[in-house]
Amino acid sequence: MSSSVKAPEPNTLETPADTGRKSALHTLMRDPQAVISAGILIVIVLLGLLAPLLTEHGPNHSSLDAVNAAPGTEGYLLGGDKSGRDIFARLLNSVNTSVVSALIGASIALAIGVTFGLVGGYFGRRVRGLTEWVFSLIMTFPGLLLLIVLLPVTDGDYRATMMIFGVLLSPGIYRLVRNLVVGVSKELYVDAARVSGLPDRRILSRHVLSVVRGPIVIAAAFLSGSSIAVQSGLAFLGIGSNEVASFGAMIADGFTNLYEEPLQFVWPSLFLGVMTASLVLLGNALRDALEGGRPKASDVVGARSRPAPAAGAANTAATSTASGLLVVEDLTIAYPAPSGELTEVVSGVNLSLEAGETLGLVGESGSGKTQTAFATLGVLPPEATITRGSIRLDGRELLGLAETELRKVRGTSIAYVPQEPMSNLDPSFTVGSQLVEGVRAATTLSRSEARERVLALLQRVGIPDPRRTFDSYPHQISGGMAQRVLIAGAVASRPLLLIADEPTTALDVTVQAEILDLLRDLQKDLNMAVLLVTHNFGVVADSCDRVAVMRQGEIVETGSTEELFSRPSHSYTRMLLDSILDDGAVRTDGPADAVASDSSSAVPDTEAS
Amino acid sequence: MTTPLLDVTDLRVSYPGRGLRARPHEVLHGVSLHVREGETLGLVGESGSGKTTIGRAVLGLAKPSGGRVLFQDQDITHVPPKARRSLARDIQVVFQDPYTSLNPSLTIGDILSEPLVVRGASGSDARTRVRELLDHVGLPANASARLPREFSGGQRQRVAIARALAPKPRLIVCDEPVSALDLSTQTRVLDLFIDIQRRTGVSYLFVSHDLSVIRHISHRVTVLYRGDVVETGPADRITSAPEHAYTQALLLAAPVADPIRQRERRSERLRLASLEPCETKAN
Amino acid sequence: MITYVLRRLGTGLVLAVLVTLITFLLLGTSFDDVAGTLLGSGATPESIQAQKAHMGLDRPVLTQYADWLSHAVRGDLGASYFTAEPVRSAITARLGVTLSVVLAALLFTAVISVALGVLAASRGGAVDRVAQGASLIGFLVPNLLIAIALVYLLAIKLKWLPATGYTPFAEDPGSWATSIAIPVAALMVPGIANLSAQIRGAMIGELRKDYVRTLRTRGVPTRSIVLRHALRNAAGPALTVLSLEFVQMLGGALIIEKVFALPGFGSYAFDASLQGDVPIIMGITLFGVLLVVCVNLAVDLVNGWLNPKARIH
DSSP: OTTSOOOOOOOGGGSOTTOSTTHHHHHHHHOHHHHHHHHHHHHHHHHHHTHHHHOSSOTTOBOGGGTTOOTTBTTBTTOBOTTSBBHHHHHHHHHHHHHHHHHHHHHHHHHHHHHHHHHHHHSOHHHHHHHHHHHHHHHHSOHHHHHHHTHHHHTTOHHHHHHHHHHHHHHHHHHHHHHHHHHHHTSHHHHHHHHTTOOHHHIIIIIIHHHHHHHHHHHHHHHHHHHHHHHHHHHHTTOSOTTSOOHHHHHHHHHHTTTTOHHHHHHHHHHHHHHHHHHHHHHHHHHHHHHTOOOOOOOTTOOOBSSOHHHHHHHHHHHOOOOSSEEEEEEEEEEEOTTSOEEEEEEEEEEEEOTTOEEEEEOOTTSSHHHHHHHHHTOOOTTOEEEEEEEEETTEEOTTOOHHHHHHHHHHTEEEEOSOTGGGSOTTSOHHHHHHHHHHHHSOOOHHHHHHHHHHHHHHTTOSOHHHHHTOOGGGSOHHHHHHHHHHHHHTTOOSEEEEESTTTTSOHHHHHHHHHHHHHHHHHHTOEEEEEESOHHHHHHHOSEEEEEETTEEEEEEEHHHHHHSOOSHHHHHHHHHSOOTTOOOOSOOOOHHHHHHTOSSOOOOOO | OOOOSEEEEEEEEEEOOSSSSOOOEEEEEEEEEEEOTTOEEEEEOOTTSSHHHHHHHHHTSSOEEEEEEEETTEEOTTOOHHHHHHHTTTEEEEOSOTTTSSOTTSOHHHHHHHHHHHTTOOHHHHHHHHHHHHHHTTOOGGGGGSOGGGSOHHHHHHHHHHHHHTTOOSEEEEESTTTTSOHHHHHHHHHHHHHHHHHHOOEEEEEESOHHHHHHHOSEEEEEETTEEEEEEEHHHHTTSOSSHHHHHHHHHSOOSOHHHHHHHHHHHHHHHHHSHHHHTTO | OHHHHHHHHHHHHHHHHHHHHHHHHHHGGGHHHHHHHHHOTTOOHHHHHHHHHHHTTTSOHHHHHHHHHHHHHTTOOOBOTTTOOBHHHHHHHHHHHHHHHHHHHHHHHHHHHHHHHHHHHHHOHHHHHHHHHHHHHHHHSOHHHHHHHHIIIIIIISOOSOSSOOOOTTTOHHHHHHHHHHHHHHHHHHHHHHHHHHHHHHHHHHHTSHHHHHHHHTTOOHHHIIIIIIHHHHHHHHHHHHHHHHHHHHHHHHHHHHHHTOOSHHHHHHHHHHHTOHHHHHHHHHHHHHHHHHHHHHHHHHHHHHOGGGOOO
16 A cells, blocks of 8 residues: 555644544534534424424324315314324424434444444454354344334334334444454554553543444434334334324325325425435535545546647657657646645656666655656556646657557556555456456467466566466465566566566565566566666665656756765755665664663653552 | 563464464464663564564563563563553553554544553643653654644654653563654654663663664664574674574665665675575575 | 355354244244234133133243244244145245345346446546435435335326236236336335445445556556456455345335235235234244345355455365
């Protein structure tokens, strides 16, 4: 993951301090969806609570005079139904039924699910095994079937039914909480809390529950919604006591009377629809506020350069004197900031690279070196925009090429070796089939020819048993082997240019040396140009002919490797070189004198003894 | 000769295998080492060497299956949770990843004062102490009210160091504490570690995969390979003239930031590798 | 592999026994009412006791359950208290109706959700907003109202499809299809809302992974990256959701069958429950659990095929 986009790190100490815990509530208050849906719910619930004051009749009081009474009839605000009952009174009482159903269903599901989720997630395997088994048992119950089957037991009381329904909903909450808790308890900060001497109880309440809180609030909204829907569904079927006013029963009555008095059907449907919809919308708004929004989908093909690059390229080509296999000129990449403006992460980068040459692109995190590499490959993330510049390979402008054109270039002329070997292999396919697919996409070879080529390549990159590795899945091979596999995939079509993004950072140092040797050998064999992105000056010294140093999206210095190490011209380069912990930096002072320094400690002891 | 602060003898740790009937997988096969008062013992090794597990066993986060861990002459190999909590005064930790080692929803002030409050410090005492700790690690006093996400990696690591210093420990286990940091930040944080040690006399068990980091901070170095100690000795000897072939390979494999010397080093490494082809090709 | 399937089936049987046991224990509290219902309005406490003794309902509940279980193992699920119709043949006769509705709904849910989710995740922009809007409506509107709206629109207003009733497949495949069309559609809507959102999320996650970028740099076509690689990796979690949807639909089918007067085992279960017809309730519970066990096993096997790490050797 470390090769993913790193946003430029803001100067954090200058940001205002009150972006803290209040922010979730704050966002919520400013989200119209949350405010409106919560407002509607409050109004409806209040109407229900005030039912005795607002209506003249009880929900079950029927009067022959009121049969199908028109709306507005004295004492019957919305008219009467076919049994002569007050529709308004029945509506408000149905609200109460729904609210009680939601409270019972959601609170039972939450009480059971959260308790056991915390227990099952935090404590060891044995406890979890048991809770896991019990909840998968509950999950296997076909919920509604059970509700119906147990009708003789619940005796038609909707509250008992909702209790059972709450139990049936609890596995979902259990799984949610358990997964969150298992995730949290693997976090280093929980380990740190244990080392700090915090008891389990406190860790659970302070560190674990705080993570679980948000998702629980969200889940409560959805649970309430489905409880209401199920209760009215059952009432629609005529399950439960006739004495209890319910939207479902009202809809069923209205449905039979649809042609004569359509309003009798519309009112309860409207109330029911508005209540559940408000709960779902409120849940979604809560999710956005507490979990920072859902991921946005975007076109796979991703970033395109913004200006018509052909025109820009023609200009620069005319004025530039640079030549070489790869020429990058004035490359500028921007990302949209939360405010919507574009923030440049790479600004006006110029690079050139000859065939057979290795150029090191060096910088610290956030310097834009990986972004530059991705732009050259044409695989920037979809949010990125190339605002200006030109990238030419062998004289051909790459910016502005259609994806299909670019794909041909990528398969045959430019290749890529990533940082993290494991995450760059598809876990579901064998190593061999992934490599064969790449070879066949780039060439016209048949399946068996491609297979032969891949096996030969695996041999070439130093894999001891190519056939076995060919048939292995990525998780069955070591990190070093996986990196060799990726190198084989990269050089399969004898590219002109190899872009290696921190190719050894994730590897052990002994493996790193071997991979660097391999890359150097392959470069000689194939006369490739290599753009080597790295933060490690040892790797630069080992492998690069020339170096470009990047800082905050700009190249501060370019030169031959030997020159750069012996006579760095930019102060930033000098600072970086000075930071290197070299052989000379052996620690010279002896162990601190514990007793003496203890008394002179700058940190007084404020602990209660 | 005084007794060491931490004395680990023949430590073995196994993790349960996956699945019900899988055999446990032993990651440490009897490791012995010790850390003296005010001293840094560097623990270097590659992935799978068990270096992190040693730290976790000392902290009580991993259960030893054999051997003994003595701290100030007291056996802490298998201490019950309650006694372990009182040990927290003396043994602390700084983890590798500054992004996940701080709870994202707590302010820096809460993170630092929590262990103090649990031990019964009053609110105002804890606040005073937090201010001192922040000053100690070079962070401004107003950092207290902010959340971890407002800080850079290096600053977060300073917070983690302040948290470790809070109870005035005798020993801090440092698990790759600078590996996730940029080069220039790395040096500054390492210097902070050294500075704190000089001022307070705390001991470090310093785990890293990077020999140059180990060389910079350690008095003595222990080299691990696949769960066994390969060699132990003074930092300058281990990192310049190691005796064991594995340490030599490790030393030669790390490229030096000097093109000319690196060329020599590479040919030396290739010469050695051709002599003992099986030693470094293990991966 | 075979031992794995056998072991899973074994745990499935244990599960079936437990679920039926719990159901039976819960039902045990209502035996008085059953006897009362059978005797009609003239029942006295004495005659109810006599009736219970006659039916064996006065024995300890566990004994009765053991009795039921020993018969069930031999394939005898007893007969209805009220009609004396054998339960097993009654259920198998109705199973076809329920299964055709549920499986058709499940199939369409899967196909439509994959199409919607994949399109939304890989195209973004307007396509994504339309797909998300559609899925939101499925969440927002209660299932009951959707069913009623479908009947009103398709059957009553447009008269394209019959509102109620069922034609067996063997009789006339065309009428069979139209007779289950509305019930299937009503069952599908919430499932699609849920599953397409799940697939969209999983696909977005997959398409942002490193291996997608690497495949692109090798010149692999976008279509293959989306459909072969990302979808396969996103399918695992989606399958789990699909198996939960199956449980939901099986329950939903009960209501739907009642609404549309389909002679499936949902409406059968309904009437039996209202009367307290214990043998039918037990038979239906058993069939329901066995169905769920089989579907879960199938889902796990497909999952193992999709995900080499979870594969059982």
